[in-house]
Amino acid sequence: SAVISQKPSRDICQRGTSLTIQCQVDSQVTMMFWYRQQPGQSLTLIATANQGSEATYESGFVIDKFPISRPNLTFSTLTVSNMSPEDSSIYLCSVAGAGGPYEQYFGPGTRLTVT
Amino acid sequence: AQKVTQAQTEISVVEKEDVTLDCVYETRDTTYYLFWYKQPPSGELVFLIRRNSFDEQNEISGRYSWNFQKSTSSFNFTITASQVVDSAVYFCALKSGGGNKLTFGTGTQLKVEL
Numbered sequence: 169s170a171v172i173s174q175k176p177s178r179d180i181c182q183r184g185t186s187l188t189i190q191c192q193v194d195s196q197v198t199m200m201f202w203y204r205q206q207p208g209q210s211l212t213l214i215a216t217a218n219q220g221s222e223a224t225y226e227s228g229f230v231i232d233k234f235p236i237s238r239p240n241l242t243f244s245t246l247t248v249s250n251m252s253p254e255d256s257s258i259y260l261c262s263v264a265g266a267g268g269p270y271e272q273y274f275g276p277g278t279r280l281t282v283t
Numbered sequence: 284a285q286k287v288t289q290a291q292t293e294i295s296v297v298e299k300e301d302v303t304l305d306c307v308y309e310t311r312d313t314t315y316y317l318f319w320y321k322q323p324p325s326g327e328l329v330f331l332i333r334r335n336s337f338d339e340q341n342e343i344s345g346r347y348s349w350n351f352q353k354s355t356s357s358f359n360f361t362i363t364a365s366q367v368v369d370s371a372v373y374f375c376a377l378k379s380g381g382g383n384k385l386t387f388g389t390g391t392q393l394k395v396e397l
Contacts, residue, residue: 169330201383210374210387211328226384258326264383265330272385274320274328 170195170263172275180281181251188247189278191261196241199264201272202234206257217244217261251282285310287377289388296365296395304360304391306375312336315379317351317358322390323371334358365395 171194181187191200200217214234215223223236238244248255258277265271286309296302308317319331332342334351342349346363362369375388 199383210389211376211385212387213384216383260328262328271330271333272318273330276325276327279326 169265169273170197172261172263172273174261174275174278176278177276178279180283183252183282185251186247186249187251187280188245189259191244191246191275193242193263197263198241200238200244201262202236202244202246203260203262203274204257205260205277211260214246248280253282256280256282285377285379285386287375287386287388289375289391291391292389293392293394296393298367298395298397299364301361301363302365302393304373304393306358306360306388308356308358308375308377310377310379312379315377318376318378318385319349319358319360320374320376321371322374328374367395367397369393370395
């Protein structure tokens with residue numbers, strides 16, 4: 169499976185600011201995804217990061233709040249904009265394995281706390 | 284609608300005990316995929332297994348085994364002779380229909396004590 173890294177691993181931010189999270193993969197992958205895991209909760213898909221086109225957002229998530237870039241097949245960023253304490257979560261990127269989107273491997277996550 | 288239920292919020296066992304984590308899913312699709320992931324305290328999600336709806340064979344991998352039963356819409360996970368390193372949150376997930384979304388259960392926190 170691909171090796172996935174995320175930066176930063178954790179951060180504490182003030183409300184009203186924005187944070188950009190980076191996801192780097194050691195090999196080219198077709199599909200990349202961003203998930204959110206709120207404290208003590210399960211994972212929720214935010215969006216699919218599409219290379220060369222706009223991300224595909226799930227219901228309840230919008231581009232203005234979570235802009236995503238995917239400039240190439242090994243890298244993506246997720247920005248959490250105008251943060252509030254409710255945005256405190258772990259943000260994880262994942263990539264599809266050789267089996268397609270049915271086999272997703274996850275990065276180590278970014279633990280975000282908004283004060 | 285897709286749904287995954289992990290009714291066990293937390294399980295505590297003593298090392299070397301066997302433990303089964305339950306997963307019940309709901310989907311109207313005939314083609315779907317089921318997954319188990321492990322999330323140790325470090326936070327990283329580790330892929331354990333994928334099963335498609337047409338393959339009901341149970342699988343064993345070392346101390347891990349999975350029991351897939353379509354009749355009861357269950358995909359249970361058993362750890363034999365548990366070890367302290369098995370302590371983690373375990374998530375069951377479902378992929379069905381179009382799109383890329385994995386629907387996750389709420390997770391089961393497994394604590395294995397000496």
